[in-house]
Amino acid sequence: NAGVTQTPKFRILKIGQSMTLQCTQDMNHNYMYWYRQDPGMGLKLIYYSVGAGITDKGEVPNGYNVSRSTTEDFPLRLELAAPSQTSVYFCASIDGVITEAFFGQGTRLTVV
């Protein structure tokens, strides 16, 4: 049982480059989330999805885009990387009833 899988684990981008952070879950959860965790800080919600085809902004969506074409996958797109996007990114999923959120191991992104 893989749970939530994120790729890549580490990435260095140059300013202005683009990339997609991949997230997939095998638990058939409807709800999926992207958070960023800045050094010494808590987690801030970037985008979330309540099901395939439905996405919505969290508290820090600027500079990011998402899509949810399947229940399993929830990729996060950075179009024009900026140093302010240097962070650790976590993907999470929850089933329809609150029990617990399952997190991926994170993607550490550095923009230089």
Place this chain on the structure above:
Amino acid sequence: GDSVTQMEGPVTLSEEAFLTINCTYTATGYPSLFWYVQYPGEGLQLLLKATKADDKGSNKGFEATYRKETTSFHLEKGSVQVSDSAVYFCALSPKAAGNKLTFGGGTRVLVKP
């Protein structure tokens, strides 16, 4: 909007000491409350939860009680071990559509032998 405030760290303790991490929240209605733990280099994992007032969540020797009157959910452990060294996050979910978790800033705990 919803918010979670928890004590800043780092908290440094000796093995077998008593640990308390304070957490208070602001939310409309009656959210579910959680403590998550993050070990070095890993994602977050659920430590314990409580879904209604006066519920006590417990796991691995940790406990927290949902106090509606003080809007608090303090984490406690009577005797910590070196393996408890981690970052602890308090979180709430409003039980509404979307079930969005709101996290506190995290508290780093370091337990020394």
